[in-house]
Amino acid sequence: MTPTTWPEPFPDPVARPADEPFWQSVQAHRMALQKCAGCGHVRYPAAAHCPQCLSEAATWQQIAGTAELVSWCTFHRQYLPAFPPPHTVAVGRLAEGPLFVAMLLDGAPPDGAAGRALSIDYVTDPEGRVLPAFRQHPAGRDAKEEETQ
Amino acid sequence: MSAGQATPRLSPGGAAVIGVGHTDWAEDYRRTRAGERPGTSESYAARAFVRALADSGIGKSEIDGLIVGPTTPYERTAESLGLNPRWGGQEDAVGAVVNAVMAIQTGMAEVVALVYGNDQRSAKVQYGGPQAAGGDRYLSYIYHAPWGLTSQGALYALMFQRYKEIHGITERELGEVAVAQRLAASLNDNAIMRKRLTIEDYMEARYICAPLRLYDYCLINDGGVALVIASADRARRAAGAAVGIRGVGRSDLNAGATTFEPRLTQFYRPAQQAAGRASYEMAGVGPQDMDAVQIYDSFSCHIPFALEGFGYCGEGEAGRFMRDHGISLERGLPVNTAGGHLSETYMQGWAHQIEAVRQVRGECGARQVPGCRHVQYCSDVAGKAFSIIYGEPA
Numbered sequence: 160m161t162p163t164t165w166p167e168p169f170p171d172p173v174a175r176p177a178d179e180p181f182w183q184s185v186q187a188h189r190m191a192l193q194k195c196a197g198c199g200h201v202r203y204p205a206a207a208h209c210p211q212c213l214s215e216a217a218t219w220q221q222i223a224g225t226a227e228l229v230s231w232c233t234f235h236r237q238y239l240p241a242f243p244p245p246h247t248v249a250v251g252r253l254a255e256g257p258l259f260v261a262m263l264l265d266g267a268p269p270d271g272a273a274g275r276a277l278s279i280d281y282v283t284d285p286e287g288r289v290l291p292a293f294r295q296h297p298a299g300r301d302a303k304e305e306e307t308q
Numbered sequence: 309m310s311a312g313q314a315t316p317r318l319s320p321g322g323a324a325v326i327g328v329g330h331t332d333w334a335e336d337y338r339r340t341r342a343g344e345r346p347g348t349s350e351s352y353a354a355r356a357f358v359r360a361l362a363d364s365g366i367g368k369s370e371i372d373g374l375i376v377g378p379t380t381p382y383e384r385t386a387e388s389l390g391l392n393p394r395w396g397g398q399e400d401a402v403g404a405v406v407n408a409v410m411a412i413q414t415g416m417a418e419v420v421a422l423v424y425g426n427d428q429r430s431a432k433v434q435y436g437g438p439q440a441a442g443g444d445r446y447l448s449y450i451y452h453a454p455w456g457l458t459s460q461g462a463l464y465a466l467m468f469q470r471y472k473e474i475h476g477i478t479e480r481e482l483g484e485v486a487v488a489q490r491l492a493a494s495l496n497d498n499a500i501m502r503k504r505l506t507i508e509d510y511m512e513a514r515y516i517c518a519p520l521r522l523y524d525y526c527l528i529n530d531g532g533v534a535l536v537i538a539s540a541d542r543a544r545r546a547a548g549a550a551v552g553i554r555g556v557g558r559s560d561l562n563a564g565a566t567t568f569e570p571r572l573t574q575f576y577r578p579a580q581q582a583a584g585r586a587s588y589e590m591a592g593v594g595p596q597d598m599d600a601v602q603i604y605d606s607f608s609c610h611i612p613f614a615l616e617g618f619g620y621c622g623e624g625e626a627g628r629f630m631r632d633h634g635i636s637l638e639r640g641l642p643v644n645t646a647g648g649h650l651s652e653t654y655m656q657g658w659a660h661q662i663e664a665v666r667q668v669r670g671e672c673g674a675r676q677v678p679g680c681r682h683v684q685y686c687s688d689v690a691g692k693a694f695s696i697i698y699g700e701p702a
């Protein structure tokens with residue numbers, strides 16, 4: 160599969176030492192989240208303690224890469240050089256539980272699209288930095304099915 | 309309320325607002341647009357304080373408590389006003405009122421000045437982009453910037469889209485907010501945006517971050533607001549018209565805040581319900597007793613969410629409530645009677661407090677709600693829900 164690229168450098172993330180393993184996993188196209196060794200709760204963003212049971216013990220677990228569309232918005236005004244309008248950002252609920260925010264690579268969905276299946280893809284900027292992003296492959300499939308019906 | 313939890317109470321009389329003051333933000337807006345710099349955060353705060361003090365009729369020496377807003381440093385603000393209080397703090401608008409009440413109730417202070425000034429327009433404060441304001445307090449404001457999610461408006465666009473998905477509200481129904489508040493502003497000499505709007509004007513405006521449009525966004529302007537709050541006992545001896553703070557309530561939703569969990573799955577409803585209930589119980593009144601409501605409105609969609617969460621209509625009914633019942637000075641429940649953040653002035657909730665006080669005093673002229681006895685203030689910024697009930701002094 161050809162890698163997906165982005166024409167402009169992505170903005171820097173907030174510098175949080177707890178996020179370093181997350182960014183390393185993303186760079187390797189194997190996005191991972193922290194899983195509590197005490198109670199199994201998967202948390203995002205990363206933190207030293209589990210917010211459910213307060214345990215410090217945790218492992219990093221690669222995610223399945225699937226999510227369900229919860230909401231989205233489309234920027235018609237440019238705030239950041241990397242994202243000329245229209246730019247759509249979605250919130251998806253990952254199969255592991257947490258909500259996750261990322262750009263939606265195939266444009267704004269129509270009203271009523273909440274609940275659609277999303278998948279995680281990876282996008283690389285000109286500096287080689289990788290971000291996870293959402294795709295709504297099933298949306299394309301829905302559209303084709305609608306045509307044939 | 310769960311068993312064993314103490315019910316918060318105000319002692320007989322509670323606290324009352326005895327003075328309010330503000331700067332001339334409409335005039336200052338014209339001046340900042342012309343490239344002038346009519347003030348700094350500190351000088352706006354001081355101007356508003358001088359006016360609030362004059363309104364209260366008390367002397368500066370009687371002030372023994374001070375709360376400054378988040379936009380000016382505490383010490384420097386106190387120094388510039390020559391105040392050495394025996395109790396002090398720094399808070400946002402609603403937190404300042406609640407903390408002043410608590411300080412008075414516990415005897416830490418008897419007369420508390422609340423002082424806010426903000427030169428956000430002339431200082432070009434950024435609410436979106438890499439240096440977005442508030443990122444030091446709310447990780448969600450900056451955490452998702454690598455993916456292009458920035459600006460608080462975008463967070464409300466996500467929230468409103470989710471609400472559309474679940475409850476089917478239309479963008480036209482949301483337009484009722486901008487139209488109603490502009491009507492209020494048209495009757496307010498000190499409002500910045502006074503030209504009446506129609507729903508058609510609203511629908512034709514450009515999207516900033518869809519599904520939110522230009523008129524769903526608050527203004528960015530300079531100004532200052534001050535209040536003097538005193539014990540009920542001291543308020544009775546003050547020259548000015550005292551307005552009682554009859555009930556307060558607060559409830560937070562912090563779990564999952566950075567990924568918008570309470571925002572997108574609950575619309576902050578449980579926090580709004582708990583804060584509302586606490587304030588209603590304390591005041592002995594309910595939503596049905598309110599003559600007007602002031603709602604923190606950095607974005608228009610705060611209004612439908614608050615109407616549901618604070619008990620003015622049922623879950624999922626806010627769109628119909630706004631369209632059929634009405635939320636304006638002309639029809640239904642008057643909301644944001646001075647024009648709010650969208651049309652009067654963006655004073656981050658501070659101007660809403662003095663508008664509530666003035667409505668109860670009955671001094672609002674063309675925008676006065678007839679027979680106004682109780683006004684509720686509601687806010688839910690970043691899932692910290694508050695309610696304050698203003699009314700005649702106990």
Ligand SMILES: [Zn+2]
Pocket residue numbers: 195196197198199200209210211212213214
């Ligand atoms: Zn745990």
